[in-house]
Amino acid sequence: MNPLERFYEKELPRINRFLESQAERMHVSVRPTVRHVLDSGGKRFRPVLTILMARALGYRGDDILPLACSLELLHSATLLHDDILDGARLRRGRQSAHVLFGSTHTILVGDALLALANRLVAEYGIPPLTRHLSEALLRTATGEIQEIAHLRDTDLSIATYYEIITGKTAFLIQAACRCGAVFADASPDMEEAAADYGLSLGIAFQLVDDALDYTSPASVSGKPAASDLKEGKATLPLLLFLADLDPQERRRLAEDFKMDRLTPDDLENLRDTIVSGGYADKTREAAASYLARAETALAPFPASPERDLLALALGPMLDRKK
Amino acid sequence: MNPLERFYEKELPRINRFLESQAERMHVSVRPTVRHVLDSGGKRFRPVLTILMARALGYRGDDILPLACSLELLHSATLLHDDILDGARLRRGRQSAHVLFGSTHTILVGDALLALANRLVAEYGIPPLTRHLSEALLRTATGEIQEIAHLRDTDLSIATYYEIITGKTAFLIQAACRCGAVFADASPDMEEAAADYGLSLGIAFQLVDDALDYTSPASVSGKPAASDLKEGKATLPLLLFLADLDPQERRRLAEDFKMDRLTPDDLENLRDTIVSGGYADKTREAAASYLARAETALAPFPASPERDLLALALGPMLDRKK
Structure with a gap:
């Protein structure tokens, strides 16, 4: 077991217990949907980033779970709303919440999770945390709106494609990292470095997703192969091929x-x-260049086990199969 | 023109200008939907309450507009999501946003408005404001979820009916008042009095809405007559009749x-x-009793023109025709 796996093994149960305690405190008619989305096999990637970043920048307390988990709750809320948007019937191989519980109910449970995340963060009384999260959510929604506006648009420029994926995916991952730095009371320079790491990592994450959508069989990804193409999303493999x-x-x-x-x-x-033409591979190469940027962003960080873990997290990002 | 109308005439243009300036700063693909919901003839009831309450409790500054307008943005976000839920094709006599712009887009614009409201409030750096707004939004979503869970449920108890309308309507109006008090740095007692006023007013507001749904012709309300009954919502007129x-x-x-x-x-x-049996009138009587409670809540307030306006606002609430 490598150090990153050991870190996950230690932190994941605490994260999951905290999330479950929050679900438990919600209204009885909300709970099944909240548990459904929280139990859907997510990797808790955002809370783990918040915790690692805060520790890498000197945080030694034990009150970070509400902040870290608020990122997972925001992410879960966007998943609930996204799946309705996409008409997605499957999420990681399971039925989507809106198919099981109804669209109307699911929109509102998403709203409840957004509100809960904000409330958890507001409890700290550290206004920049709320500001960064609200800003990230605003940008996430705007990125998703742009994506819809460009459905079936093969005249989409590669610059706009990057604007969309940065919006819909990278800003929330950036916020996870930046909030960790703010919570550690990091210097402005270090906070910016944390934000740069998160932004590059987030862009790389979505690029790999968009490549996997072409290459990963349904049995591995839990969603239909080439679903982006079917849904009319022009992502980088298609755009590079068209060019x-x-x-x-x-x-x-x-x-x-x-x-x-x-x-x-x-x-x-x-x-x-597209796959045999190497356009999914080219998309992964683009991801690799963003992962390299993320690693560069870590350069000014003080040496620490958590800094090493942040660097170690980058490799598996590229190699993941789903 | 009475003093309340004079107050509205003075404040409304400022509120509308601020809201328009926020719409202007959003991404171009979001703006039409935001303007559609903001221009739909709302009375700016919540921002006006925040401003009146803050002034009644001693606030004399000129930086309250972002806070006051964040309440209108939150309310607009819930309208965008609600209309999708209700399958409502009309809102105040105009087509609903989701019919004009698509459901998927409309869900996300709602999310963007929620995020914008939170960001505006976070800018103040006064954590209780964010806390109260998040809590109100969580309760609003929960109330709406309960309402859906009880669609076509005529075994709904009157207690649960009140729980639903308090959730879906009153908590946000309560937050408008409470945030005004917090912004004025009011004492805990005064803050509670402001919250009591808002909660009672909010319950009365929804009771009057539920009565009007039975009595107001479509030409006045801008939505089909008895739409609650058609949509399967068991509201107080029906529940009292059934009893x-x-x-x-x-x-x-x-x-x-x-x-x-x-x-x-x-x-x-x-x-x-139901109308000729007097059950809509009985619902208005219930509203009148909550308006009386709201007036009582104002008793400990210091004498001021704004306190008088808060009292003066209660009468028209009962007499409104839409």
């Missing part, structure tokens, strides 16, 4: 994609072509 | 309502019977 087509071919495919005229067989062939 | 039926009649009606077997004619006849 290499001759103009006429590009126009034809773009038009078919826009009008949702591709049959399941067309989509499967397109997926094969 | 007066003999057990056999009650069971039959309850069963038909639960199974959604009532035809449009049945529903219209039922509405007539």
Whole structure:
């Protein structure tokens, strides 16, 4: 077992117990949905980052769990709302909450989790924490709105693609890291370094996700293969592929994609072509360059076991299979 | 023009300008939906309450607009999510946002408004404000979840009905008042009095809404008559009517309502019977008793023009036609 696994083994039960205690205190009609989303096999990636970052920057207390877990609650709230958006029937191989509990109920449970997260953080009486979390949530929602606005848009520029993934994924991961630094009372420079690490890691995380969507079979990912392509999301593998087509071919495919005229067989062939053309690999290479930036961001950190763990967390990010 | 109208005439343009400035600063793809919900003819009731309450308790500054308007933004966010829930196609006589802009987009714009409200309040660096708002939002969502859980439930007790309307409506109005008091640095006793006023006013507000749903024609309210009955919401007029039926009649009606077997004619006849039986009037009487409690809560307030306006606001609440 490597040091990162040992850290997870120690912290995860505490995180899960805290989350369960919060679910327990919610209204009885909310609890099943909250437990469903919290028990869905998430890696508790955001709370772990908050804890690691705070410790790497000198925090030695034992009151960080509400802050760390508020990141998981915010993330869970966005999952509940996202799954409705995507019409996703499966999440990590299980039925989505809105299929089990109804869309109306699920929207509201998402709202309740957002409110709970804010309240947990407000209890500390440290206003910058609330400010960073609210700002991150605002940017997350804005990124998701942009993503919807560009569904089936193959004229999407790569710059806008990065703006969307930074919004929908990276800002919340950045907030997890920044809040850890704020909680450790880090210097402004260190806080910025923590934020840089989180932002690069978050972008890399989504790039790997977007590559895996093309390469990972449903049996591993728990969701249908090439679901982005099916749902009309133009992600980096498709955008890079399109950029290499001759103009006429590009126009034809773009038009078919826009009008949702591709049959399941067309989509499967397109997926094969994109993967065998190396465009998923190129997406992973882009992710690798962001992971390198994240590692660079750690350079000014004082030496500590937690700093090493933050560096150690980057490798598996690229190698993950789901 | 009475003093309350004069107050509105003075404050409303400032509130609306501030809200517009916030909409202007949001991402371009969010703005149309935000403007749609903000321009939908709301009375800015919650921000006005926050301002009046703060001034009644000694606040003399000029930096209350972000706080006051955050209440309107939270309220707007819940409207966006509610309309999706209710499948409501009309809101105050105009098409609902989710019909115009799509459900998926509308859920996320609601999230963005929740986040913006939290960020505005966090900027003050006064943690109790964030705490009270988060708590109110959590309770609002919980009240709405309970309401859905009891759709078509004519066994709903009157106590649970009050729990639902307190949740879905009164806690946010209470927070508007309490935050005004906190902002004015009021004593704990005064803060509690402000919260009592807001809670009673909020319950009365929803009781009047529930009565108007039976008595107000669509041409005035901007939504279909007896929409609660059609949507399966058992509100006080129906519950009081059911309580007066003999057990056999009650069971039959309850069963038909639960199974959604009532035809449009049945529903219209039922509405007539409930109104002519005086059950909407009884609901308004219940509202009047809560308004009296709100007035009592103002008793310990120091004499001031704003205290008088808070008292003056109660009468029109009962007399409103929509």
